[in-house]
Amino acid sequence: MNPLLGAEQAVLGAVLLDPGQLSHLDWLAPDHFYRPVHQALFAALRKLQNDGHPALAAEKPVPLSWVTDAVDEASLHVRGLTAAYAHTLISACPRPAHAPVYGRMVLEGAIHRSITEHAIRLHQAARADALQGEVEGALHYADVLTGVLSDLARRWGTEPRPVAPTTPPATAPTGPPPVRADQVAEDEWFLLAILADRPRAIDEVVGWLRPGDFADPAHGQLYRCLGALHHRGEPIDRITLLWEAQRRGLLADGTLSSDQLTAICDGVGPGSAEWLGELVMRSSVTHTAATSARAIRALAENEALAPGQLINHALHALGPLDEVRTRWQTANGRPAPTPTAPTPSPNGPPPAQVHAALARSSTPRPVSPPSARPGSAPTPAAARPPSRGHV
Template sequence: MNPLLDAEQAVLGAVLLDPGQLSPLEWLAPDHFYRPVHRALFAALRKLRDEGHPALEGEGPVPLSWVTDAVDEAGLHVRGLTASYAHILVSACPRSAHAPVYGRMVLEGAIHRTVTQHAIRLHQEARTGALRGEVDGALRYADVLAGVLTDLARRWGTEPRPVAPATPPAIAPSALPPAQADRVGEDEEFLLSLLVERPGAVGEVVDWLRPGDFADPVHGQLYRCLGALHHRGEPIDRITLLWEAQRRGLLADGTLSDDRFAAICDGVGAGDAEWLGTQVMRSSITRTAAASARAVRALAEHEALAPGQLINHALHALGPLDEVRARWESAHGRPASRASTPTPSPSGPPPARVHAALTRSTRRAAPSPAERLGPGPSPPAARPPSRNHG
């Protein structure tokens, strides 16, 4: 069974049965359909409607030309579409009056596909940036993904806002390529050596560099120890660092070995702390972007997740990247380039957004127009809308 395919066929069959069903489907676009033949046919039906096809005039039976003209127009843009398939679409529609509900199903599938595609692209940009030592591409495409999520929320008729999922998606950790991991590890060791050996160096980076920015957890723990010494105003050298590491249990639990500590404290200890900290943070941005992309993709591939929940959980998954970006911009003396997530208006969502949601949720009270093409069973009585789109 393929519910999405059934929904696409049903919404097209409903419009073939009743051209008037295009009016409550204004929010549905051809690119929301997964199959190319369905995209072409829906675009053709809209074009015929906009050009004033005779099928939209009068109250009698729908002329056969509505179907044949749509097939001919769509056939100019896609191969394999025949009149017999159009009749299959008609037979696949249980009730043409339910077209807005079928369209909502099509839009729901499109939202999941769109979020998946953009999450993959963000992951690719992050991986490429990590190899090249750049962050602009990942940050720029994170903005693109956030904009897409906001646009999808408005199409769905909900307010975009970050919401943490009850159960975070399970994502496998992504290991850095060996050559890149070695380079990142060397930068982190050089930075720690410099912070230990040069008085006051911690103050140059402590305002914007965090322990979580270090790829190696041991390096992050040592940086946390250095930060604690700095904030308490205590002197920093290899002895005070070792004592602080012992107080935090890093020696007792085996987190820090003698060799690791010696490799850091016996290092060169020369260089520019701010430059090295920038290198560490650059790596942190690309890793965080890749992790956010994997989390968003895992959410999008969860078919049981409603579109409103998917969008809000995906915005929440981008939160860690927003936090790192803010510190990156602060370190470089530039304001954050990304617009903040829209907040709900005190007067409620815009009327157009409310109308979009209600259009998807409200069934038409008129009898099924399928009777215009021939006798058939009468549709059941319409029930008041009860679905709450989150």
């Protein structure tokens, strides 16, 4: 049996056997379940709880009406649910008292699934923007993904903070879509030609344009050579640029050739370095967004990665996009964006996050109010219950 399917069946079976277990699952939502029939049934159980169903106050055994009413309510929203399947769920539950642990497994699956879905949307938006020469869609979905990660961290009871994975996920390199690659390369070529012909124009872009923003690595290295000569106050022409490229080993390793340098230095035409630099930055934003999205999707598809680690690694993967966005907004005279993740509290995780972590414990324990321990941080045992020591 699929472990996630087994966990979904077990938590529903536990609540059908013992309605009181719902009080230990207040952090679990219907949309955390993968199967629609399970979503509808858990939502129905929540509704019966909110309506004060008599089974909640009844002594054991639980009245049959608890099961039949739940099936009737869920059947209003989904097809194919029968009383026989409800009894299958009951049989799938080894121990009703373990409902919080089963629910935690369901939440783990939902976290991986949700992050995967939003990473795919970010990647699609980035590719669409790259085709249209825009960046707004990619930046919007990056903000959406950041909000999702913060919400999932709150539900899981962990402090959201960017953490680099020990082994970066393996992803194929990304670049501009084929239909735009030639245009991007041409924009970069013209920009370098202008900078080589009019070195003072470097001042218009040097504050926010970086070598890594160029889609063509050779163009990025050439921009680095131009920047080095400009920084040292040395003259820039075809000979000095060729010498700088040779000193950096770019001719020996085949990154650049003397013919490429000559073509750029002799191919100048009218144009604005700032405007062309912004075009290069647009491509860099969408390229970086696509790269971050692919890295996050690879992380989310690793089922062995614990939810707390996944959330923090995903926030780290968004870091390069935040850096590029800051420079993009600087180039356009816009204010810098807010940080991707909230700054960790020096006094430990907020009480709500501690409560969420404790609520998933197999033996729920009360959380001490903040006033009981003024000025002190939660103890490690409170912030990290034994049941989630793997995060």
